Amino acid sequence: MTIFRTILLGFVLAALSACGSSKFRQYDGPEVTRVVIDKSARQLYLLNDRTILRSYGVGLGFSPEGHKQFEGDGRTPEGHYWIDKRNPDSRYHLSVGISYPNVRDVEVARGIGRPPGGDIFIHGRGPTYLKGSPRDWTAGCIAVSDAEMEQIYAMVRDGTPISIYP
Numbered sequence: 001m002t003i004f005r006t007i008l009l010g011f012v013l014a015a016l017s018a019c020g021s022s023k024f025r026q027y028d029g030p031e032v033t034r035v036v037i038d039k040s041a042r043q044l045y046l047l048n049d050r051t052i053l054r055s056y057g058v059g060l061g062f063s064p065e066g067h068k069q070f071e072g073d074g075r076t077p078e079g080h081y082w083i084d085k086r087n088p089d090s091r092y093h094l095s096v097g098i099s100y101p102n103v104r105d106v107e108v109a110r111g112i113g114r115p116p117g118g119d120i121f122i123h124g125r126g127p128t129y130l131k132g133s134p135r136d137w138t139a140g141c142i143a144v145s146d147a148e149m150e151q152i153y154a155m156v157r158d159g160t161p162i163s164i165y166p
Helices: 002-019 103-111 146-155
Strands: 034-038 043-048 051-057 079-087 095-098 120-123 161-165
Touching (some): 051 146
Antiparallel strands (some): 079 095, 095 120
16 A cells, blocks of 8 residues: 555646746747837837737836946946846746847946946846835836746747847
């Protein structure tokens, strides 16, 4: 009888592990050829050429008006960049990096005697986000829900262009 119980327990454990959720999703649809952020509408669009594949509401930096000029200003950059890295262990669930700062961003920051900052990401909210918090709360990143970030992480590849508009 103990062999039967051991086998049964093995099947139950296998079934339960298959039910566990993973933050890593699969995507086999059309390629995302561009990411577009419309800051004023607080929208992120994933496009295949000119076709919108998905759109998401976003949160921005805590001082969202205008282009990021230096580290700590709370602004989200504006301009043309690309997705340049991925962080599966982000403290904000998952994240994909944006290639900010570019050469012009560095020049502007140096011109006012400040560092440009960096580590700008599209990321989830993570475990510390509290319901009812302000929509624009990041240090300059673009935030979506954790579930939405799982979709974005699966769909967007490194090297994808991203345009961030005022």
